[in-house]
Amino acid sequence: MSTISQWQLRAAFAARLSEMYGQEVPAYTTLVDVSREVNEDVLRARGAFAERLGSISRVTAERHGAIRVGTPRELGQVARVFGALGMHPVGFYDLREAAASAVPVVSTAFRPVDGEELARNPFRVFTSMLTPADPRFFDADLRTRLDTFLAGRELFPPELLALADRAAAERELPEEAAERFLHLAVRAFELSPEPVDKAWYETLERISAVAADIGGVRSTHINHLTPRVLDIDELYRRMTERGIEMIDTIQGPPAWKGPDVLLRQTSFRALAEPRAMRTPDGSVVSGALRVRFGEVEARGIALTREGRALYDELLGRVDEQASQRASEARGDIARAVWERHMPGGEQELAAEGLACFTYRVDPDRPRDGSRPPAGLGELVRRGWVRAEPIVYEDFLPRSAAGIFQSNLSGAGxxxxxxxxxxxxxxxxxxxxxxxxxxxxxLYEQQQNRSLARVARELGLTDIPG
Structure with missing residues (x-):
């Protein structure tokens, strides 16, 4: 009997989820189509350099999803489902502190962590959990009601969880079991047709639209799916030309002439989707909820802790200057700050220990019998070693909160x-x-493993930075 490996399950799940979401939110299909067009144009214009941060096949297939759950128990079950796909929780993001409005969630992202697994399929899911215990958002009475409501629902059927545990333990599933797992997993994230309790939903919505989306319904769903694009500014322009209403900004680092770092994101605005609503007298009426949207991302080079500290410092400078120069576009201010303070090339980022790279011995290295130089910078500069940037696979709390806030119906x-x-x-x-x-x-370990291989191949005991 043939079996389906974890990475194949992950790829199939991502593809089916994308198909399902495109049927539920047709504007997402437009976003995917425009992303593909932009990527093809960038590849033609830039050639091999366009694939410096991932092959075009990986970039085209790449997706991240976002879901929201209400309790630690539900989060643990999500971990079991994604564990079946070879995805691990990476990073802690407190959106309560990153958002100016009411976004009462903390988050992590489930993703592959091994380089080969990422190359096969880098699907990741940004997963947020409601924080009913936080009194800034929920008083004692509302917390009790919310806890009771969440305790009474089931997001993932026992059969799905049992298959997930089997896939995680065996790292594969027989074909028939794999098909059943995929069917149940995709169905768990479909938008439920069950009527929404109108009064309860509106009670939570007054506190936070995010809280209502999580705790006001008896199921979960994909909040958004995100393709990856090689030129997010061009995508933003083309989507706007097609009449798709985008949020006001592209979150993350500015567009500038230097290397792309970390993550840039934007989205089209959440659409009003028809939903059945149950009123207090038991009747069901037509309503609409505006909670789901289509996001798109452009990924750059992963930064070290020092590089991330510099990034955060520069954001602070941009905030300060933007508050003092209200008539000037924030993007222009950010670009000027970046060009003044951020190293303008990959080699400088590496030399200053600000970004993460993998290193390999250059096949065209000197063959004149000379010994390789001792320092990493000299090894790269003199052609002994090649540096290849590590893609940032994770998220930015401020950007995530910014996307959430831009799609809320109110500040809460x-x-x-x-x-x-x-x-x-x-x-x-x-x-x-x-x-x-x-x-x-994870990035540091990946970089250090590559340096250890280089040292062995060149007969060096150590490679100083």
Whole structure:
């Protein structure tokens, strides 16, 4: 009997989810089509350089999804489903602190972590969990009602979880079981036709539209799916030309003449989708909810901890200058700050320890019998070693919060006189039942493994930075 491996399950799940979401949100299909057109044009214009941060086949197939759950128990079940696909929780993001409006969630991202697995299919899912215990958003009475509601629902059927556990343990499934798993997994993230309790939903929506989307319904669903594009500014222009209403900005680093780093994101605005609503007298009426949207991303080079600190510092400078120069476009301010303070080339980023690279011995290295130089910078500069940028596979809390905020129906309510409840990666790890991995550690390990291989091949005991 033939079997389906974890990466094949992951690729099939991503493809089926994309097909399903395109049927539910037709504008997403437009976004995918425009992304593909832009990528093809960039590849023709830039040639091989366009694939420096991933082959065109990977970029074209790449997706990230976003879902929201209500409780640690539900988050643990999500981890089991994605564990079947070879996806691990990476990174902790507190959107409560990153957002100016009411976004009462903490998040992680499930994704592959091995380089080969990422190359096969890099599907990732940004997963947010509601924080009912935070008194800034929920008083004691509402928290009790919310906890009761969430405890009474089932997002993932036992059969799906059993198949997920089997796939995680065996790292594959027989073909028939794989088909059943994929069917159940995709169905779990479809938009439910079940009528929404109108009064309960509106109670939560007054606090936060995100809270209502999570705790106001009896199921979960894909909140958005995100293709990857090689020129997000051009995509933004083309989507606008097609009459698709985009959010006001592209989140993340500015467009500039230097290397792309981290992540840039934007989206079309959440669409009003018809939903059946149950009123207090039990009747069902037609309504509409505006919670789902189509996002697109452009990925850059992963930064080290020092590089990320510089990025955060530059964002602070942009914020300060933008507040003082209200008539000037924020993008222009950010570009000027970047060009003044961010190294303008990959070699400088590497030399200053600000970005992450893998290294390999150059097949065209000197063959004149000379010894290789000792330092990494000299090895690269003198043609002994090639540096290849590591793609940033993760997320930015401020950008994620910015996307969420841009698609909210209102700012919600937040009582900053209350002390917020503490959440961190350790608490999330406990809920999931497995460690939330640190993305900086993953990039550093990938870089260090490549340096160890270079040292062995060149007969060096060590390669100083």
């Amino acid at each position: 309510v937040r009582d900053n006189d209350q002390q917020g409840t503490s959440y961190d990666a350790a608490r999330l790890s406990g809920a999931i039942g497995r460690d939330v991995l640190d993305p900086f550690d």
